[in-house]
Amino acid sequence: MKPANALLPGTLDMLILKAVSLAPLHGYGILLRIQQISGGVLDVPQGSLYPALYRLVEQGHISAEWGQSDNNRRARFYSLTATGRKRLRTETAEWNQMASAIANALNTTPEEV
Amino acid sequence: VPRFLPLRSSPKARFESELAEELQFHIENRTLHLIKDGLTAKEAERQARMEFGSLDTAKDECRSTQPFESVFLALRNLTWAFRRAARAPGFAATIVATLAIGIAAVNLSGMLLHGAYLRPLPFVAPQDIGLIWAVEPSGGTTWLSVPEFDELHGNPPGVVSVEAIADEHVQLLIDGRGREIQGIAVSHGFLSLLGLTPLLGRDFTADDDAATSPPTVILSQSLWQSQFGADPGIVGRTIAINERPHTVIGVLPASFMLPPATSVMPDEIEFLRPLAPNLTIHDRTARMLQVFARRHPSASFAEAETRLKAYGQRVVRDFPSAYHNEAWRFQITPFRTFVLNSSKSVLLLLFLLSAVILSTACVNTTSLLLVRGESCRNATSIRAALGATRLRLAGELLAEVMIHVLLASIVSILAIYLVLPALRALTAGSLPDFLWQAPTPIRVIIPLLLTFAIAVLIAIPPIARLATFLQFQEPGRGASRSRITAVWGRRLVAVQIALATTATVSALCLFSRFQELQRVDLGFSTQLTITARLSLTARYADDDTAARFVEATIQRLTATSGVQAAGAITQLPLSGATWGSTILPAGDTDHLSTQRRFDVDLRGITPGYLQAAGTQLIAGRDFAFNDSKQAPGVAIVDETFARQLAPEGNVLGKRIRWIRAPGRELEIVGIVRAVRHRGPNDRTAPTVYRPYAQYPRRSLYLLAHTSRPRDATVTFLRDAVASVDPTQSVADEQSMQQRWSRSTGRQRLSLTVASTLALAGLLLSAAGVYSVLAFDIAQRKREFGIRTAMGADSSSLLTLVLRETTPTILLGVACGLLGAAAVAGGLGQTEFWPTTGVVWAAAFGASGMLLVAFVASWLPARRASTLQPRAALSGD
Numbered sequence: 001m002k003p004a005n006a007l008l009p010g011t012l013d014m015l016i017l018k019a020v021s022l023a024p025l026h027g028y029g030i031l032l033r034i035q036q037i038s039g040g041v042l043d044v045p046q047g048s049l050y051p052a053l054y055r056l057v058e059q060g061h062i063s064a065e066w067g068q069s070d071n072n073r074r075a076r077f078y079s080l081t082a083t084g085r086k087r088l089r090t091e092t093a094e095w096n097q098m099a100s101a102i103a104n105a106l107n108t109t110p111e112e113v
Numbered sequence: 114v115p116r117f118l119p120l121r122s123s124p125k126a127r128f129e130s131e132l133a134e135e136l137q138f139h140i141e142n143r144t145l146h147l148i149k150d151g152l153t154a155k156e157a158e159r160q161a162r163m164e165f166g167s168l169d170t171a172k173d174e175c176r177s178t179q180p181f182e183s184v185f186l187a188l189r190n191l192t193w194a195f196r197r198a199a200r201a202p203g204f205a206a207t208i209v210a211t212l213a214i215g216i217a218a219v220n221l222s223g224m225l226l227h228g229a230y231l232r233p234l235p236f237v238a239p240q241d242i243g244l245i246w247a248v249e250p251s252g253g254t255t256w257l258s259v260p261e262f263d264e265l266h267g268n269p270p271g272v273v274s275v276e277a278i279a280d281e282h283v284q285l286l287i288d289g290r291g292r293e294i295q296g297i298a299v300s301h302g303f304l305s306l307l308g309l310t311p312l313l314g315r316d317f318t319a320d321d322d323a324a325t326s327p328p329t330v331i332l333s334q335s336l337w338q339s340q341f342g343a344d345p346g347i348v349g350r351t352i353a354i355n356e357r358p359h360t361v362i363g364v365l366p367a368s369f370m371l372p373p374a375t376s377v378m379p380d381e382i383e384f385l386r387p388l389a390p391n392l393t394i395h396d397r398t399a400r401m402l403q404v405f406a407r408r409h410p411s412a413s414f415a416e417a418e419t420r421l422k423a424y425g426q427r428v429v430r431d432f433p434s435a436y437h438n439e440a441w442r443f444q445i446t447p448f449r450t451f452v453l454n455s456s457k458s459v460l461l462l463l464f465l466l467s468a469v470i471l472s473t474a475c476v477n478t479t480s481l482l483l484v485r486g487e488s489c490r491n492a493t494s495i496r497a498a499l500g501a502t503r504l505r506l507a508g509e510l511l512a513e514v515m516i517h518v519l520l521a522s523i524v525s526i527l528a529i530y531l532v533l534p535a536l537r538a539l540t541a542g543s544l545p546d547f548l549w550q551a552p553t554p555i556r557v558i559i560p561l562l563l564t565f566a567i568a569v570l571i572a573i574p575p576i577a578r579l580a581t582f583l584q585f586q587e588p589g590r591g592a593s594r595s596r597i598t599a600v601w602g603r604r605l606v607a608v609q610i611a612l613a614t615t616a617t618v619s620a621l622c623l624f625s626r627f628q629e630l631q632r633v634d635l636g637f638s639t640q641l642t643i644t645a646r647l648s649l650t651a652r653y654a655d656d657d658t659a660a661r662f663v664e665a666t667i668q669r670l671t672a673t674s675g676v677q678a679a680g681a682i683t684q685l686p687l688s689g690a691t692w693g694s695t696i697l698p699a700g701d702t703d704h705l706s707t708q709r710r711f712d713v714d715l716r717g718i719t720p721g722y723l724q725a726a727g728t729q730l731i732a733g734r735d736f737a738f739n740d741s742k743q744a745p746g747v748a749i750v751d752e753t754f755a756r757q758l759a760p761e762g763n764v765l766g767k768r769i770r771w772i773r774a775p776g777r778e779l780e781i782v783g784i785v786r787a788v789r790h791r792g793p794n795d796r797t798a799p800t801v802y803r804p805y806a807q808y809p810r811r812s813l814y815l816l817a818h819t820s821r822p823r824d825a826t827v828t829f830l831r832d833a834v835a836s837v838d839p840t841q842s843v844a845d846e847q848s849m850q851q852r853w854s855r856s857t858g859r860q861r862l863s864l865t866v867a868s869t870l871a872l873a874g875l876l877l878s879a880a881g882v883y884s885v886l887a888f889d890i891a892q893r894k895r896e897f898g899i900r901t902a903m904g905a906d907s908s909s910l911l912t913l914v915l916r917e918t919t920p921t922i923l924l925g926v927a928c929g930l931l932g933a934a935a936v937a938g939g940l941g942q943t944e945f946w947p948t949t950g951v952v953w954a955a956a957f958g959a960s961g962m963l964l965v966a967f968v969a970s971w972l973p974a975r976r977a978s979t980l981q982p983r984a985a986l987s988g989d
Contacts, residue, residue, distance in 0.1 A: 050174075054178040
């Protein structure tokens with residue numbers, strides 16, 4: 001059985017894009033932000049976070065820059081690029097469309113058939 | 114695990130350090146977070162690391178997003194493999210040495226095969242060149258006569274052009290000193306048929322190639338350089354050949370050569386002369402021209418063959434006496450096919466055996482890797498548990514194998530270049546030198562491809578084994594571990610035994626065949642006889658003068674101290690020269706009766722020849738010097754011809770006639786033993802000897818039977834000739850023993866190489882069998898300990914092990930024998946005629962292999978049987 005708070009496959013990239021769209025964040029910050037904005041429901045597997053970040057950087061959807069963290073440590077901060085913003089918009093629209101379709105389907109009563 | 118560490122300043126190094134820093138930052142933040150939640154520092158760090166999972170896996174996945182990462186991964190694996198090899202140099206050296214032997218063997222034989230078959234012939238469009246042969250009613254192929262060539266040249270049968278060559282030995286006179294040179298007489302279109310043009314000057318034209326044309330010559334580059342100092346003004350100069358002035362009209366390019374398969378042609382072609390002015394015999398039965406043809410690129414040889422068939426039917430009909438009214442025909446062979454056939458068996462054997470050696474080496478390496486894999490099993494399982502992926506482990510293993518194979522390749526190539534001069538010296542005379550000079554790209558590309566293929570093949574079983582390490586070991590499955598190893602081990606043992614048996618049995622069969630050939634009665638002695646070729650100069654154009662000169666030389670030789678007998682013959686045994694002709698019984702006027710015609714080998718000999726050559730006179734008398742041209746015609750025949758002529762009785766005193774001078778009857782005055790003129794592989798052809806004075810030829814061989822060392826004897830052969838005529842040169846001075854060595858050189862070479870390879874294969878496979886079985890038994894120490902504790906004695910343990918290994922050994926030997934039979938089949942009949950000797954050799958080889966395999970399995974079995982139960986059970 002999958003844990004209840006595991007991510008749906010293919011949604012990690014979208015959540016990362018959303019998290020960094022709000023403000024530039026380092027890797028651990030992204031993890032916390034996703035937990036925060038999902039109301040503590042979604043738990044990102046930590047080992048998978050960094051490969052996803054590196055992949056998104058390679059694809060040009062986010063950019064990475066070294067900066068200073070809250071505790072004055074050197075950290076790598078990720079921010080959304082223009083193409084990333086475009087992809088986030090498309091994926092959000094597609095997700096919403098899909099989610100409402102699924103919700104509609106699941107809410108269907110026998111009378112409506 | 115050691116990692117590939119690039120230079121600190123490189124982008125890759127920066128990437129690695131930043132990745133490590135970033136992940137470290139993550140772990141530290143998470144730890145701080147957990148400490149805030151109330152965990153102790155130690156617990157918090159442990160918890161943070163567990164939540165994160167394998168750092169190595171995360172890093173690998175991050176790396177895999179980077180461009181060129183696969184290159185870095187390969188480099189990292191290779192570095193890892195290097196370090197691992199450096200940590201166990203003995204293991205690495207064993208694998209490298211094993212593989213190097215195999216790769217060297219294959220590269221060497223590959224080089225020879227390439228030189229012999231694959232390298233393009235140095236002509237334009239060599240695939241369109243063919244050779245035209247006359248086929249005797251008996252099926253043997255022979256050259257063409259001048260009238261046949263003229264007819265085909267004038268009306269080419271389905272081909273673009275037809276040209277001919279004949280071998281020539283002439284005397285070149287420079288500053289009053291004679292030197293014999295060898296070359297060919299060619300029809301004037303020969304060079305253009307091959308697509309070649311002279312380096313200097315011009316090619317022959319039709320004007321040069323007529324019976325009455327002024328003498329011209331084209332020199333080879335080496336002759337031009339050695340005798341004329343590469344004189345740039347050589348074209349147009351006049352030089353003396355056979356005491357006649359010849360105008361040099363050109364110099365051949367250095368690349369000019371005819372492949373050695375045309376072995377009846379001179380080894381080295383030093384000059385070309387036009388054919389027509391140098392032809393003396395125009396008889397239809399005198400077949401002395403090798404005929405070349407070039408087809409149109411769009412035409413086929415089959416078409417030419419059909420036209421040749423029609424031509425053959427026509428001439429047999431038109432000239433019944435020349436063809437005995439029999440089924441003579443003509444055929445065309447692609448030049449490449451002809452070259453292929455000549456030394457096929459030797460080279461094929463080398464290649465097969467070296468492939469066997471390489472396979473054995475690969476199998477050994479695989480088994481060593483499997484054994485090592487078992488011993489590192491725990492380390493591998495732990496790494497797998499820590500997150501090393503299967504792909505990663507397989508990549509490392511492949512890299513490790515690749516490193517060893519590459520090192521072995523380098524070692525083998527270095528070894529080849531080191532031993533090449535020695536090999537060339539060893540094979541000089543038995544293999545043409547040009548075989549050793551394959552072009553460079555092929556020499557590099559083929560071994561590299563081979564290396565790669567070998568590495569992949571070797572790595573497959575250990576990689577397959579890896580998969581079983583990565584499964585969780587359930588407590589009850591301990592036994593399966595040694596069972597799987599045993600199964601793999603036994604497969605490898607069977608393959609090794611089979612390969613080694615193939616190599617050993619093939620080598621022994623070859624050896625046996627060679628021994629049989631050594632024992633064949635040649636009909637002449639190869640001991641203490643020295644020979645030299647004499648090409649009489651133009652002053653001996655008259656038959657009587659020639660005969661007087663030869664007689665004087667032989668009498669001078671016979672008078673020399675240390676010479677027991679001396680003589681001369683027109684076609685020396687083992688020299689490759691033969692002269693086929695036809696003999697008719699006297700009184701038989703029906704020229705067309707095929708019943709009473711005898712195709713014989715006709716040779717002219719002087720008195721003393723038989724004694725000097727060691728050919729036994731069975732009955733009658735030897736020739737005497739008074740059997741002169743004017744004296745009654747006489748002949749000596751060999752026992753084969755005697756049986757054919759008169760199966761029922763004595764032929765002494767019978768009379769025969771030579772078809773070219775049917776008016777003169779020859780009385781048979783002696784019978785000699787049959788002689789295998791072309792060497793031990795040859796059948797004994799019916800032979801008729803005539804006195805040299807009655808059958809004079811311009812080219813002949815002097816022989817002296819002596820007890821002196823060779824060099825001194827050659828000097829006085831030369832001295833004897835010079836004392837009679839100082840301007841007459843001798844050439845091709847060799848002892849009969851040298852000619853014999855040369856004619857059996859190929860077989861001896863293949864035997865030497867085959868035995869060396871077989872021995873290497875035997876040793877490799879014995880080592881392989883021993884190591885696999887020793888490992889298998891070491892794995893089963895606990896089992897043997899329990900058996901001993903339960904009361905099994907050492908002999909029953911020994912029996913147990915041998916009972917397990919016997920089917921494997923028998924299977925291996927049986928497969929190996931089948932393999933040897935396949936090798937023999939591939940080689941054709943000449944090398945492996947299934948004689949009793951060969952059968953014994955196969956039986957001996959198989960039983961030898963059985964013995965080696967049993968000893969190799971008995972040694973570890975005995976060790977197992979003497980184990981103390983306590984020692985066996987305590988250690989693991």
